[in-house]
Amino acid sequence: MAVLHAWRAARVTPLGELHTPPRMTAVLVRLAVQVVLVASLWHGLYSHTSTTAGLDEGQAVTYAVLAVLASRLRELDQYAGRDTVLQHMHFGTIVYWYLRPLPPQRYYALRALGEQLYGLAWALGGFAVCLAAGVVEPPRSAAVAGVFAVSLLLGQWVLYYVMLVLDQMCFFTIRNNSAMLILIFVQNLLSGVYAPLWYFPDWFITLSGFLPFQATLSVPLSIYVGRIQLADAGVQLAVQAAWVVVLALFTRWVWRQAARRVISQGG
Amino acid sequence: MSGSIEVRGLSRTFHTTVRRPGFTGTLRSLVDPERVAKHAVQDITFDVAPGELLALLGPNGAGKSTTIKMLTGILTPTSGECRVAGVVPYQERERNARNIGAVFGQRTQLWWDLPVRESFAILRDIYEVPKAEHAARLEEFDDLLDLSSFWDTRVRHLSLGQRVRSDLAAALLHDPPVVFLDEPTIGMDVVVKEQVREFLRYQVEQRSRTVLLTTHDMTEVERLAERVVLINHGRLVLDGSLDDIRRKFGSTWQVRATLADAHTDVVPLPGIAVLRRDGPRVVFGPDGPDAPTVHQALKTVIERYEVTGVAIDEADLEDVMRAAYVHAEAV
Numbered sequence A: 001m002a003v004l005h006a007w008r009a010a011r012v013t014p015l016g017e018l019h020t021p022p023r024m025t026a027v028l029v030r031l032a033v034q035v036v037l038v039a040s041l042w043h044g045l046y047s048h049t050s051t052t053a054g055l056d057e058g059q060a061v062t063y064a065v066l067a068v069l070a071s072r073l074r075e076l077d078q079y080a081g082r083d084t085v086l087q088h089m090h091f092g093t094i095v096y097w098y099l100r101p102l103p104p105q106r107y108y109a110l111r112a113l114g115e116q117l118y119g120l121a122w123a124l125g126g127f128a129v130c131l132a133a134g135v136v137e138p139p140r141s142a143a144v145a146g147v148f149a150v151s152l153l154l155g156q157w158v159l160y161y162v163m164l165v166l167d168q169m170c171f172f173t174i175r176n177n178s179a180m181l182i183l184i185f186v187q188n189l190l191s192g193v194y195a196p197l198w199y200f201p202d203w204f205i206t207l208s209g210f211l212p213f214q215a216t217l218s219v220p221l222s223i224y225v226g227r228i229q230l231a232d233a234g235v236q237l238a239v240q241a242a243w244v245v246v247l248a249l250f251t252r253w254v255w256r257q258a259a260r261r262v263i264s265q266g267g
Numbered sequence B: 001m002s003g004s005i006e007v008r009g010l011s012r013t014f015h016t017t018v019r020r021p022g023f024t025g026t027l028r029s030l031v032d033p034e035r036v037a038k039h040a041v042q043d044i045t046f047d048v049a050p051g052e053l054l055a056l057l058g059p060n061g062a063g064k065s066t067t068i069k070m071l072t073g074i075l076t077p078t079s080g081e082c083r084v085a086g087v088v089p090y091q092e093r094e095r096n097a098r099n100i101g102a103v104f105g106q107r108t109q110l111w112w113d114l115p116v117r118e119s120f121a122i123l124r125d126i127y128e129v130p131k132a133e134h135a136a137r138l139e140e141f142d143d144l145l146d147l148s149s150f151w152d153t154r155v156r157h158l159s160l161g162q163r164v165r166s167d168l169a170a171a172l173l174h175d176p177p178v179v180f181l182d183e184p185t186i187g188m189d190v191v192v193k194e195q196v197r198e199f200l201r202y203q204v205e206q207r208s209r210t211v212l213l214t215t216h217d218m219t220e221v222e223r224l225a226e227r228v229v230l231i232n233h234g235r236l237v238l239d240g241s242l243d244d245i246r247r248k249f250g251s252t253w254q255v256r257a258t259l260a261d262a263h264t265d266v267v268p269l270p271g272i273a274v275l276r277r278d279g280p281r282v283v284f285g286p287d288g289p290d291a292p293t294v295h296q297a298l299k300t301v302i303e304r305y306e307v308t309g310v311a312i313d314e315a316d317l318e319d320v321m322r323a324a325y326v327h328a329e330a331v
């Protein structure tokens, strides 16, 4: 790969975090509080019933806690690092992305890869602690764990593209921060970060079936807790893979439009 | 590799929609947007020789940044063409990127949350500079820019002067033959400015880099540039040496001489007029468009008359440029 030499760009986010210990402490505290709150919320909801929407208490708590941990994968303080596309467009520093022998899309991908690996380290650490503390159930079998891992990988890949599309919008509709916040909320909602999708009304589930969001998190977590059986997992993995292909083609096309836009306006 | 810059008939027009004032105006703009053409750069032609430093001057909005953006490949021209080190920048952006370094004064390319040295390391990898070469060049830059006193600091904590010095180093770490600097020293104090000037002089004289610089600081121009290109409203007004510009627009000098003999006959010399005479004290000034520079006039006066004292008043470059801008406005 022609970009390997530029691997250091992958270190931007982790290094930025390591150089800002208070930020890491804040993450740790927030993660701990979120896990405790979410776990007790779902325990409370199940205190009068044993199954809701086809899930028992252990499954529901496991799903919710894993969702909190997984949300760490891509929720980093890029904004504080002034390294979002939105900010680069705003400050005009986007020109430097087009002044280097590394194409912007490769730089972006490397940077996101480093960020996701760093987030994964956090998520895995949190997972190990929660598992040891008995907050989450272990996967039911090695097969479930394996399929979950594949599905999570595909899901992160889809998530990468979803985030990329949000960033790419900034090339065209600059300076619309609130639209970004709404979209990030929608992305979290529809991917099942706030609550498993099965608790939502049918029309909502149908609607989100046509969108890529549930492929990011809902599918792998459902496989983990057994809501999606291994027998049906193949179809879900195929859907995830299909989203990866569709979004890869789409974002590649948008990158070209973005480049055209930058070089017609001069940044 | 030859680091020449060739610009031929380069033009760039921007099309923007203007917003009409008021509520109905806004509605009308939505339905029927009014498009205006802004000719930011019009038919500009000039060359920069390898190893030459050229100052591109002009008032705000003259089209300097637009010109630099086309030369760096981040903007396509509407017409005309240019070559930088033999490459057409906007056609081969990546190849051009290896040949050039660029600093846009108010914009940093460094990573805000990382120590400066990490930014350098990332750029080293992106440009595939061998480690030893990178280290040697960094050391060289450190000698001139005193980077080591702050390169372990995160960029967000740097002062403006430190940040710009880091940006300059970052732009030159891959040893580009051609360097574009768009108002690099804007807002910096004199000490840092002097340091940057020394650095640039070294890069041009010792490293033979070609530098295209825009600035509003005339001291900088005077210290660094032999040649300047002046543009206004997107058009090239003048391409010549500082002396050319002085001759053309700076004819506001005075030579005040005290003659040894108060009764000497004083007559006008070619291009030199007698402005005032008071006994032995005579004030000479420029006469007509072919007036000599103040230094030539001084020489002429001293050769021609026996003087006991002499002083010169010269318009500084700041005044000269003001005159040039005003002149450009009038044509």
Ligand SMILES: Nc1ncnc2c1ncn2[C@@H]1O[C@H](COP(=O)(O)OP(=O)(O)O)[C@@H](O)[C@H]1O
Pocket (backbone or CB within 6 Å): A265, A266, B014, B015, B016, B038, B039, B040, B058, B059, B060, B061, B062, B063, B064, B065, B066, B067
């Ligand atoms: N992307 C753009 N869209 C519309 N007008 C622009 C754009 N970029 C520059 N201009 C206009 O072109 C003219 C030249 O701008 P610029 O090259 O930045 O001037 P300078 O750098 O000499 O101050 C200005 O009038 C500016 O408003």
Ligand SMILES: [Mg+2]
Pocket (backbone or CB within 6 Å): B064, B065, B066, B182
């Ligand atoms: Mg400018």
